[in-house]
Each structure stands twice: as structure tokens, then as C-alpha cells.
């Protein structure tokens with residue numbers, strides 16, 4: 433097979449390099465670029481030269497080099513609120529336009545960019561489904577699984593994961609007292625295990641043993657992160673090139689997506705078996721998997737087929753694992769690099785424990801009442817946006833105008849939370865600063881505007897349906913960690929992971945001894961080590 437592909441490729445090159453082919457090809461390319469530059473309906477919109485010449489490389493290359501967010505921000509800093517990012521692709525930081533694009537009931541639908549993100553290519557997930565009708569009915573079918581009532585029921589399945597993480601940290605830190613000790617810990621790795629095992633508990637009825645074993649033996653997490661990485665590189669390419677490049681990336685990856693299926697089917701089949709064998713009145717787990725098994729196709733009385741149950745649960749894993757891990761790592765990154773914030777937060781948590789307003793294991797109801805903790809979470813997710821590319825939508829019939837530019841129907845338009853949240857229009861002159869206080873003691877009116885500009889979970893019809901779940905997880909986990917340990921970021925050393933690459937801050941600034949290395953494609957993440965020093 434490989435030799436056939438190579439020989440076809442060589443023949444294609446020979447054909448292309450023949451003068452009879454080469455001349456018309458070169459002329460066509462020149463015409464194409466000139467038309468894009470001078471006559472395309474978006475020609476007046478500023479942007480990188482490649483985009484203005486009709487070459488769709490900016491997004492793919494930035495995603496590929498893990499530098500997406502700050503490259504994208506640099507373009508908006510240079511060109512203003514409206515930037516042409518590819519031949520027919522525009523991004524904006526204009527609040528008014530963003531409100532229109534992501535309004536509830538808006539007819540700006542998802543673009544094909546999303547199609548290549550599905551973990552199971554034959555079945556679009558709720559996230560990757562770009563058909564507005566089947567998406568809307570699919571979302572209705574599972575809405576109950578994500579409701580506030582279900583969230584309260586899910587809390588009991590998060591507790592054991594918190595406990596396991598604490599046990600592992602105790603072991604790593606070799607506990608000496610209430611607050612513990614010495615060793616450098618790749619905390620982001622453990623937070624990722626926590627996020628993934630928790631999603632396993634919720635969506636598949638049991639974790640993946642990551643917290644217990646301390647390793648991702650089957651590379652499950654690597655595979656899911658890669659799916660998004662490959663999606664962000666290929667999804668930005670035009671037409672049929674996108675699925676083709678995506679298929680090649682998946683096929684040639686060292687971590688094959690084929691590891692997903694045994695994990696998912698085994699867990700779902702186990703639950704069906706349990707249900708079939710259980711006496712009628714025996715209580716079963718009331719987790720998300722139970723909800724998917726009970727879900728019905730829209731407008732019918734027919735239960736989801738097992739393959740749809742697997743697809744839903746897998747999509748929860750894809751959407752909820754790296755994102756939650758990123759939010760947790762971002763929280764530590766910002767809090768620990770801002771000692772005054774850390775001090776104030778620690779004081780809040782300590783006094784709540786001492787006054788017995790909260791106790792171990794921390795409940796969601798207790799955690800949510802810690803005002804400063806909640807402000808820190810919100811502020812961390814505002815700046816360390818776990819999803820860090822624009823959320824592209826198709827401009828509907830009639831087109832749209834942003835400032836002085838007209839975008840005809842069919843243009844792909846979107847906003848990137850990472851970029852928008854750092855603008856003055858969204859969060860004022862100090863928008864780029866980590867300042868949790870901005871969320872405290874403000875009028876209802878100001879809060880409403882800040883919330884409206886908060887895009888970390890998306891907005892409108894396609895807003896993150898699971899957004900309360902990470903907030904519940906974080907409200908339970910973080911007070912427990914802060915109470916039990918004193919954290920600090922340790923400088924990179926010769927035994928740091930990724931020690932050969934320069935450190936890189938969340939603003940994209942590289943330095944030899946920056947403590948961590950932030951990477952940015954569809955997801956924003958960080959490789960950084962912390963220590964748990966004795967108090």
C-alpha cells in the first residue's frame with residue numbers, strides 16, 4: 433500500500449514539474465493569490481500576508497507549533513478588532529459582533545472545522561456535530577444528564593477521586609504533619625489523572641486507574657490530547673484536505689486512537705450486563721452513564737442504542753478531561769505566581785476550616801461559599817482559557833457587518849476567548865492582569881457585563897453543556913489541596929520534563945529558566961512541576 437502511494441506521489445510530482453503543466457499551474461496560482469489579495473470580498477480586512485493571499489496556513493502552523501493563542505493575540509494587537517485569518521476566515525474581538533454570533537437562537541452555525549474532532553469518526557459527538565437540527569434534538573435528548581439536579585447526584589462519584597489524589601500526594605510528599613514536605617511533583621500530570629478518572633467515574637461508571645497506578649499505561653490521555661491537536665491542525669484546512677490530513681495524522685500517530693474503543697465498550701457493556709442481572713428494585717449508580725442508557729431518541733420512545741451510549745460517554749471524556757485538567761493547572765499556575773493572591777486565598781481556606789465552615793471531605797455546597805476561591809477559579813479560567821482557539825461559525829444569509837467591514841454569507845467568523853478576554857473592551861484596562869478581586873464587590877450590572885463577555889465555556893446554543901461539572905470538581909478539590917499542602921512552583925532544572933525546550937509563559941514569552949512550558953493548540957496546557965514543601 434505504502435509503495436503504491438509513494439509511486440503515485442512521484443508520478444504526480446513528475447506531472448507537475450512538466451513545463452506543459454508547470455506554466456499554467458504557476459499562472460493559476462498567481463491569479464488565485466492576486467484575486468484573494470485585491471478582489472476577494474474580504475480583501476480589505478487586515479491580516480497576515482498568507483491569509484490575504486488566500487493561503488490557509490496561519491491556523492494550522494500555529495496549532496502545529498503549539499503557539500496558537502499568543503500568535504493570534506499578536507495579530508489582533510497589530511490589526512485591531514477584525515482580522516482575516518485565512519482566505520474566507522475572520523476573527524473578531526468586537527463585543528457587539530461576538531454577542532450576535534454566539535447569541536442563543538442565533539443562526540450562526542458551527543463550521544466544518546469541528547467535523548475532524550470526533551473521537552469516533554462515524555458518529556459525530558454533541559460537540560463535533562455541525563448539523564444544527566440533529567445537534568439541537570441530540571442536545572435535548574441528553575439535557576437531563578447535565579442538569580443541576582443530576583450534578584448534585586454526581587457529586588458522590590467525585591469524592592473518591594479527590595481522596596485518591598490526596599493519598600497519592602501524601603505518599604509523594606511523605607506526610608510529616610498537617611502540611612507536608614519536600615519533593616518536586618509533576619502536579620499537572622496528577623491533575624490530568626484526577627480530571628480523567630473523575631470523568632471516567634461519571635461517564636463510564638469507573639475511573640481508568642490513572643490515579644491509582646500513577647501512570648497512563650495505555651496512553652489514553654495522550655490519544656485524546658492528540659485527537660484535539662490533530663483536529664486543530666487539520667480542521668483549519670480547506671475542503672477535503674481537512675479530513676485527509678486528519679486521517680493521515682491519526683493513522684501515523686504513535687498513539688493510535690484504537691486504544692479508545694476497548695476501554696469504552698468494556699465499561700458500557702459491563703453496565704448493561706449489571707442492569708440486566710440486577711433485581712428490579714436494586715439501586716444502580718445514578719451517574720451520567722445511567723442517564724445516557726435511559727436517554728431516548730428525540731420525539732420517540734426508543735432508547736439509545738449501545739453504540740450511541742458509547743459515543744455520548746466518549747464525547748464527555750473528549751470534552752471534559754483535558755479542559756478540566758487545563759483549568760486546574762491554570763489555577764495553580766496563576767495563584768502560585770501571585771503570592772499576594774495565594775496568601776489571601778490560603779487565609780480564606782484556613783479560616784473556613786478552623787471555623788468548621790468546611791470540613792474534609794469538602795462538599796460542593798461548602799466550596800462554592802468560599803468567595804475568594806471562586807473569584808480565583810473564575811479569574812484563572814478567564815486568562816488560562818482551556819479552549820484557546822476561536823470557535824468558528826458560518827455567517828448566515830444577509831451577511832454581517834463588523835465595524836467598517838462587511839462579511840458576506842458563508843464567511844467563517846469566530847472569537848477566541850484567550851484573545852478577547854485580554855482586551856480592554858471585555859475586561860477593562862487591566863484585562864491582561866490576573867486579579868481575582870475584579871469579580872468581587874461589583875454591582876449586578878457590572879457582573880452581568882463581565883459574565884456576558886466570559887467566553888471560556890463558549891456561549892449561546894453551543895455553550896458547554898457540562899460547565900457546572902468542572903466547577904463542582906474544583907470547588908471540592910481545591911480547598912482540600914490548599915488546606916493540606918503548601919505549594920510552590922520550582923525552577924526548571926536538569927531533570928525537569930521538557931528540559932530541552934525553553935520555558936514559556938501563558939503569554940507565550942520564552943525564557944531559559946521559566947518554570948513551565950505552556951502549549952497552545954485547541955487546548956491550552958502547561959508542563960510544570962511544583963513542590964509540596966513543609967509548612
Ligand code: HEM
Nearest residue numbers: 558559751752755756759818819823889890894896898902
Ligand atoms: C473547565 C472545563 C471546561 C471548559 C473550559 C469547557 C469549554 C467548552 C467550550 C468552549 C465549548 C464550546 C465549544 C464551541 O462552541 O465550539 C464546550 C462544549 C462542550 N463541552 Fe465543555 N468545557 C469544560 C468541561 C466540560 C466537561 C467536564 C464536560 C462534560 C462532562 C463538557 C462537555 C461539553 C460538551 C458535550 C460540549 C458540546 C456542547 C454542544 O455543542 O452542544 N465540557 N466546552
